[in-house]
Amino acid sequence: MRPDVTRGWLCLLWVLCCACGPGLQSHPAPVEEPDAGSPPAEVELPFVTLGEVVVSDVEGSEMSMQVLGVGFARFSDVFLNDQRLTTQFVSATELRAVVPSSFVTGATDLFFEVRVARGDPEYGEGARSARIPFTVPAPELTSVTPDSLPSEPEDAVQITVTGKNLVHGSQAIFRGTSYPLTLTSSREGSFLLPPSALKPLATQDPLVIQVSRPRTATTQPLPLTVTSPTPEITGVWPPSLNATDLHHGNAGSATFERIIVSGRQVRSTTVVKWDGIPLPTETYDGKNRVWAQIPLMGRVQAGTVQVTLETPGVHGGRESSSHGLRVKSEPVLHDVSPAWVLTGSEEVRFKLKGEGLGLYTQPVVHWNGHPLEHSFGPDFQGVLTFIVPAALLTQAGTLPVTVTRTFDGAVSAPLFVQVFAQAPAPIAHSLLPSVLSVDDAPGLLYVEGAGFTPQSVILLDGQERTTRLHDPSRVSIELQAADLSTKGVRTVTVSTPAPGGGTTLPLLLAVHAERPMPIINQVSGNNGYPHALAGGGVLRLLVEGQGFGPSSVVRWNGQPLPAQWACWTSGGCTAGPGDRARLWVNVPADLVAQPGVGRVTVFNPGPGGGESPEQFFVLIAAGQPTVYLVPSVVDVGASDASDREVTVLMNVMGPLTQASVLFMNDMVRAFDSPSGLRLSDEEVATPRVHKLQIFTVGSGLSAPAYLRVQGALPPQLRATTPGVVSQGEWAASEERRFFLWGENFFWPSSNFQRVSGTTLDWDDQSQPFVRPPSQGLEGTKLEHVGVRSLKVSRVAEGGGASLPALLNVVSERPVPMLTAVEPMSALKGAPALTLRIKGKGIHSATVLRWKEFRSSLKAVYVLDNEPTHYEATLPAEALATAGGVDVTLETPEPGGGVSLPLHVIVEE
Numbered sequence: 091m092r093p094d095v096t097r098g099w100l101c102l103l104w105v106l107c108c109a110c111g112p113g114l115q116s117h118p119a120p121v122e123e124p125d126a127g128s129p130p131a132e133v134e135l136p137f138v139t140l141g142e143v144v145v146s147d148v149e150g151s152e153m154s155m156q157v158l159g160v161g162f163a164r165f166s167d168v169f170l171n172d173q174r175l176t177t178q179f180v181s182a183t184e185l186r187a188v189v190p191s192s193f194v195t196g197a198t199d200l201f202f203e204v205r206v207a208r209g210d211p212e213y214g215e216g217a218r219s220a221r222i223p224f225t226v227p228a229p230e231l232t233s234v235t236p237d238s239l240p241s242e243p244e245d246a247v248q249i250t251v252t253g254k255n256l257v258h259g260s261q262a263i264f265r266g267t268s269y270p271l272t273l274t275s276s277r278e279g280s281f282l283l284p285p286s287a288l289k290p291l292a293t294q295d296p297l298v299i300q301v302s303r304p305r306t307a308t309t310q311p312l313p314l315t316v317t318s319p320t321p322e323i324t325g326v327w328p329p330s331l332n333a334t335d336l337h338h339g340n341a342g343s344a345t346f347e348r349i350i351v352s353g354r355q356v357r358s359t360t361v362v363k364w365d366g367i368p369l370p371t372e373t374y375d376g377k378n379r380v381w382a383q384i385p386l387m388g389r390v391q392a393g394t395v396q397v398t399l400e401t402p403g404v405h406g407g408r409e410s411s412s413h414g415l416r417v418k419s420e421p422v423l424h425d426v427s428p429a430w431v432l433t434g435s436e437e438v439r440f441k442l443k444g445e446g447l448g449l450y451t452q453p454v455v456h457w458n459g460h461p462l463e464h465s466f467g468p469d470f471q472g473v474l475t476f477i478v479p480a481a482l483l484t485q486a487g488t489l490p491v492t493v494t495r496t497f498d499g500a501v502s503a504p505l506f507v508q509v510f511a512q513a514p515a516p517i518a519h520s521l522l523p524s525v526l527s528v529d530d531a532p533g534l535l536y537v538e539g540a541g542f543t544p545q546s547v548i549l550l551d552g553q554e555r556t557t558r559l560h561d562p563s564r565v566s567i568e569l570q571a572a573d574l575s576t577k578g579v580r581t582v583t584v585s586t587p588a589p590g591g592g593t594t595l596p597l598l599l600a601v602h603a604e605r606p607m608p609i610i611n612q613v614s615g616n617n618g619y620p621h622a623l624a625g626g627g628v629l630r631l632l633v634e635g636q637g638f639g640p641s642s643v644v645r646w647n648g649q650p651l652p653a654q655w656a657c658w659t660s661g662g663c664t665a666g667p668g669d670r671a672r673l674w675v676n677v678p679a680d681l682v683a684q685p686g687v688g689r690v691t692v693f694n695p696g697p698g699g700g701e702s703p704e705q706f707f708v709l710i711a712a713g714q715p716t717v718y719l720v721p722s723v724v725d726v727g728a729s730d731a732s733d734r735e736v737t738v739l740m741n742v743m744g745p746l747t748q749a750s751v752l753f754m755n756d757m758v759r760a761f762d763s764p765s766g767l768r769l770s771d772e773e774v775a776t777p778r779v780h781k782l783q784i785f786t787v788g789s790g791l792s793a794p795a796y797l798r799v800q801g802a803l804p805p806q807l808r809a810t811t812p813g814v815v816s817q818g819e820w821a822a823s824e825e826r827r828f829f830l831w832g833e834n835f836f837w838p839s840s841n842f843q844r845v846s847g848t849t850l851d852w853d854d855q856s857q858p859f860v861r862p863p864s865q866g867l868e869g870t871k872l873e874h875v876g877v878r879s880l881k882v883s884r885v886a887e888g889g890g891a892s893l894p895a896l897l898n899v900v901s902e903r904p905v906p907m908l909t910a911v912e913p914m915s916a917l918k919g920a921p922a923l924t925l926r927i928k929g930k931g932i933h934s935a936t937v938l939r940w941k942e943f944r945s946s947l948k949a950v951y952v953l954d955n956e957p958t959h960y961e962a963t964l965p966a967e968a969l970a971t972a973g974g975v976d977v978t979l980e981t982p983e984p985g986g987g988v989s990l991p992l993h994v995i996v997e998e
Contacts, residue, residue, distance in 0.1 A: 136160040138204055138219040141184070143227045148273045150191055150257030150303030153227060157185040157204060159219070165210040170194075170202045170224060191304035200224035229301045230254040231309035239283070241290040241318040241401075242357050242377075246282040251299060253277060253309060260301045264314060271299065290318040290357050292402040320408040321360055321399040324963050325352040325924035328424050329913040330416040332446025335389045340497050341421075342449040344389060345472030350374055350381045352924040352961075353399055353410065360401045363409070364388065368400070375952060392419040411921050416997075421446045421453070421493045421502035424472075429910055429992050430508040432543060435483045440491075442474045444502070448495045457482055458489040486511040488974070488993050505914050506974070506993035512590025514541040514990050515905035517931040520811040521582060521597045522831070525895045526666045527605045527698070530574050530639050533657065533665035536566045537584055538811070539594065540930040541907050546586045549593075554585075569665040577603040579877075579896065590990070595904055597813045598877065598896040604698030606637035606667065606893065607804050609834070610705045613690045621716050621793060624685045624709035629677040631707065633692060636806055636833055637667050643693045644675040645701075650693075651675050668808050685711040687794065698893075703800075706779075710793040716741045717784050717795040724769060725837045726777050726801045734769040735762075736797060740784055751785040769799075777801035802889030803834035805848070805882040814898040816985070820869045820934050820949070827956045828867035832892065835863055835882055847886035851894075853879055869934075875901050902985030904931035908992055911977050915995045918972045926950075927960040929979060929989065936981045938962040939988070947979075972998045 141156030155175070157168055161182055168175045168187035175187040185204065194200060202224045206217035231253040239247055251262065254277060261268040262281045269287075273279035296311030327350040334344045351362050355378075361371040362382035369382035380399075388395070396412040425443040447453045447468045455462045455476040465476035474493070490504035522536040537548055540563050547557045548567045555567040565584060573580070580599040586592060611634050615622040622629060633644055633653075644653045654674040657663035673692065682688070688707040694700060710716060718739040728734050738752065738761075752759045752767065759782075762768040773780070780797040811829040820826055836846055848859040852871065859865065859882060871878070876899055883891040910928035927938060927947060938945045945964055949957040976991035 132215060133206075133213050133217040135162075135204055135206070135217050135219040138222060140202070140222060140224060143189075143225065145227055145255040145257060145276050145304070146188070148256070148258050148276050150259075150301070152191065153189040153194075153304065155187040155189050155202075155224075157187065157202070158183060159185075159204065161212075162204070163206045163210045163212045163217070165207050167205050167207070168202055169205055171197060171200060194224075194226055194304050200226070226305050226307075227255045228307050229256060229260070229299055229309045231297070231299050231312050234297055234312050234314055237313065238315040238317055239288055241288050241316050242285050243288065244285065246284045247288070248280055248282055249297075249314070250278070250280045251297075253299065255301065256299065257301050257303050259303070260299055263298050263300055263308075265295050268300070288316050290316055290359050290401050290403055292404065292407070294404050315404060318357055318401045318403055318408055319355040321356050321401050321410045322354040322922065323351060323397065323399055323410050323413040323920075324354060324922035325913075325920075326350070326397055326413055326415050327352070327913060328422070328445070329915055329917065330418055330422050330424075331384070331389065332422045333389050333392045333417050333419055334446055336391060336419060337446070337498070340449055341446040341495065342468065342472075343470075344384075345443075345445040346384065348381045348383055349397070349415070350379060351397065351399060351413075352379050354378060354922075354963075355401075356380060356399065357401050360399050363398045363400055365396055366398075375950075389417065392417055413920055414917050416917065418446070420500040421448070421495050423491070423493060423502045423505045423915075425910075425912055425914055426491055426505045426507060427910060428507075429914075430510055430990060431483060432513060433484060433486050433509055433511045435480065437477055437479045438483065439475060439477050440507070442476060442491065442493070442505075443472055444468070444474065444493065445472050446495070447472065447474055447493055447502075448497060453496060454494045456490075456492045456494065458487075461494075483509060485509065488976075503915065503995070503997065506995070508991065508993060510590070510990055512588070512990070513543050513545065513586045514590060514907050515592035515931075515987065516541045516543075516546055516584045516586045516594050517904050517907060518582070518584050518594035518597055518814060519930075520809060520813040521599055522809045523664060523666050523668055524597070524599055524809045524813055525807050525893050526574060526599065526601050527639070527893070528574060528577050528601060528603050529571075529605075529641055530601075530666045531655075531657075531663070532569045532571045532574065533663045534566045535569050535582070535599070535665050536560075536564055537582060537597065538564055539584065540909075541586070542584065543586055543591075545591075546584055549581075549583045549585055551581050557584075568662070574601055574665070577601050592905060592987075595814045595816070595900055595902060595985075596898060598898045600894065600896050602698075602893045604893060605639065605641070605694045605696070606698065606806055607700045607890075608635060608637040608642055608692040608694050608702040609803055610635040610690065610692055610702050611671075613705045613707050615707070619716075620706070621708035621710055622682070624711060625683050627679045629679075629682045631675050631677060631690070633673040633675060633690060633705075634671050635692065635702065636671060637694065638671060638673055638692065639667055639694065641695055642673060643695075644673055645691045645693060646675075646677050646681060647689050649681070651677060666808070667806075682709055685709050685714070685793075703798075706794075706796040708793045708795070715784070715786070715789045715792040717782060717792045719782065719795050719797050722796070723798045723800050723838075724774055726774060726799050728769075728774050728837075731768060734774055735766060736769065737766040738782065738784065738795075739765065740786070740789075740792060753781075753783045753785065753791075755781055774799050802837070802847075802884045802887035804890040805832060805834045805884055805892040807832040807880075807882050807892035807895055810880060810895045810897060812897070813895075814900065815872055816903045816933055817872055817875050817899055817901050818869070818934055819872055819903075822869040822873060824869045824934075824949070825866040827864045829864045830880075830882060830895075831863070832882065834884075834889065835859065847884060849883045849886070851879075851881050851883050851891070856883070872899055875899055903933045903935070903981050903983075904985065905987035906931045906933070906936050906979040906981050906989045908977070908979045908989040911992045911994055913994075914992075915997055916969055918969055918996050918998055919966075920969045921966050923964045923969055925962045925964065925977070927962055927979070929960070931981075932957075932960060932979065933981045933986070935986075936979050939978045939980050940964055940968050940975055943968045944980075969996055972996050 138159035141158045146154040178186040201221040204219040206213045208216040233252045235250045260271040269281040271279045297314040299309045371382045374381040395415045399410040400407040423444040467474040493502045518539040582597040584594045689704045692702045720737045784792045809831045849856040850859045878897040879894045881894040907930040912926040945962040947960040952958045979989040
């Protein structure tokens with residue numbers, strides 16, 4: 091067929107394909123006719139230029155390339171560095187091509203061109219453009235939402251960005267830190283900024299996006315503004331200072347080197363300013379509190395310093411209103427404790443904190459105008475101790491305490507101590523013990539709490555008992571045998587008679603029918619060792635352990651023997667088996683006449699109870715050497731090698747010699763060290779007792795010593811703290827410490843080498859129990875009134891479960907007790923005042939009363955989940971007038987009430 095006819099058929103086929111197919115498509119390669127000699131030169135395509143190039147997928151594996159020009163044919167192809175690209179014909183003026191990212195990786199110079207293959211209907215002999223530089227697309231950032239953020243928010247903030255050429259693995263870079271970008275497309279993504287990234291600074295910080303494909307590149311920046319509110323001062327501690335440098339050292343050294351400033355809207359970059367001068371500032375025990383170094387010249391003269399807070403910002407710092415801080419020439423008093431006492435008290439020792447009280451001569455303390463004879467200090471912390479005799483505590487009132495400095499006669503402003511004729515309402519917190527068994531040992535039952543007085547009495551099931559006051563936080567009674575004769579729940583309260591006083595919330599004493607299983611820790615003779623010479627007559631044994639009671643029986647090789655059971659603690663023992671861990675027993679002479687081994691157990695009758703694992707007492711022959719093991723007990727399954735190492739010692743012949751032979755369970759066992767062995771995994775795999783003996787030339791075979799591989803012991807729960815709480819006492823989301831007292835909660839020596847299987851069981855729910863023996867008690871567990879049953883379980887480890895204690899959740903609330911207010915003086919006209927409150931019986935609904943003002947209390951935690959104190963913030967209106975203020979705490983019904991007041995002074 092002639093070439094022109096062939097070309098005509100090809101053109102017809104191409105037209106038909108185009109008529110049937112879509113308008114925008116990849117074209118097939120044209121069929122080139124056979125080479126008929128040297129072809130004429132290719133036609134040079136007219137003007138060609140690079141249009142838009144974008145990353146077309148979020149993986150960054152391909153780019154979409156736009157080529158613009160004139161006279162493109164349908165068989166046009168785009169080549170990049172001589173590599174053919176998948177090309178689409180759009181129109182005679184536009185082509186599109188797909189560029190794999192691999193084509194540009196590692197290449198330094200990139201050029202593209204458009205080629206038309208021979209056989210094209212328009213360019214029969216083909217065509218080619220000039221080589222044109224190819225530019226890899228750069229990432230672009232077009233918007234940031236939000237573009238303004240508050241500084242140091244509570245939670246991380248999500249930022250959304252839009253742009254171009256974004257790929258997976260991209261990073262948002264803000265203030266020098268990278269954050270992973272999560273993409274929904276190559277044009278949009280988001281990332282999280284943590285609160286720590288949003289510190290307020292004085293600079294405008296840009297945001298950029300960095301991509302890693304097809305090449306590492308960074309966008310042009312867009313601004314992301316961090317804004318901060320104006321801080322407010324709510325208090326300065328100490329509320330006043332002494333101009334110690336003014337007195338050339340005679341007033342003593344400065345007690346405080348820093349001031350602590352409390353406020354609102356305080357940020358980590360907020361600084362304290364002293365009369366307009368910025369001070370080195372650090373965050374102090376919380377987000378809204380900072381402290382700053384007092385300047386060297388700050389104590390040279392008396393006067394009022396203006397303290398402010400300033401937070402930096404892009405458009406200048408935001409500064410609080412000023413708070414006046416007095417620097418006084420006269421002595422300065424900050425705090426006196428206790429802040430209240432009762433009339434009729436014996437002499438009371440007080441501690442007074444202050445500054446500028448004097449150095450070389452003793453300052454004089456005045457109590458209600460009376461100079462006191464006995465005072466000590468001040469010490470290097472500015473604490474002065476003074477004693478008020480009983481004769482000055484006979485009348486109720488609000489009594490001033492002042493200090494007169496001897497060298498210049500300067501007198502401090504007063505602080506006030508309340509002397510009350512009425513007693514505070516007592517607060518009961520916990521019982522010790524709170525878990526007992528029927529026929530347990532009678533003894534002392536302690537109530538822990540606050541506000542107890544010599545007139546306070548403990549009521550057991552509503553009946554008054556003779557009560558001993560140990561201190562204002564502890565009272566006790568002597569439980570009798572009749573109190574423990576039957577199982578049940580005993581109610582324990584403490585009552586203080588009028589005037590004032592009241593009755594505590596009820597604590598619950600659980601008396602169980604079941605008895606604990608006894609555990610022997612060690613058995614020793616009169617010499618203190620677990621062995622004695624056979625044939626020495628009656629053998630007196632001391633059996634020490636846990637869970638012993640009046641009904642406990644000691645057995646020697648299975649034979650029961652009379653035991654002497656008594657309290658060995660001076661001042662009396664607590665009820666039950668807690669500190670009564672000794673039994674004396676006399677073993678008849680005929681049972682110890684021959685060398686051998688006595689197997690000693692303790693048995694508690696049922697229900698519950700049981701027989702303890704046996705311990706061994708060795709009867710030796712005259713001259714027979716003995717062996718000591720250190721330790722003599724190893725935990726079953728101990729995983730750490732150091733917990734399986736046992737040292738073997740003898741009481742004769744000194745250290746073991748090379749000739750010594752170790753027998754373990756009557757089989758020769760090699761030493762792992764000159765005087766010790768390391769038990770294998772198999773040897774500690776199960777609870778068992780290993781018998782060890784030493785043969786030494788010249789001494790013979792020693793008496794045996796016994797090494798116990800001990801399994802989990804049954805936990806013994808003695809008491810819980812708290813034992814009674816009010817419904818909603820702390821917020822549902824809040825968590826505080828709940829303490830449990832007892833024994834055998836964990837593996838003694840291997841606790842840190844294994845995961846404990848101990849749990850705390852709340853009714854029918856369990857939670858892991860971790861060391862130390864305190865758990866997080868969530869407020870959600872206090873939402874419903876009722877009695878919660880609590881026990882410690884080691885069932886998973888084979889140790890069983892303890893007898894349960896009872897937590898009483900009641901609807902009534904205690905009367906709160908206010909024990910301290912800091913500061914005890916404030917400056918009139920201050921913009922606000924944050925008070926540090928300490929007390930007992932504080933409920934989440936408790937508020938502080940200051941004249942007609944009310945303020946909620948915020949619990950402050952420093953080290954653990956137990957509030958160290960509370961804070962209340964008062965507005966400027968509360969400080970508008972000078973004078974004394976009686977501060978109280980008030981808890982609304984049910985129950986509740988108003989605390990006894992403490993006196994605070996607002997100074998001119």
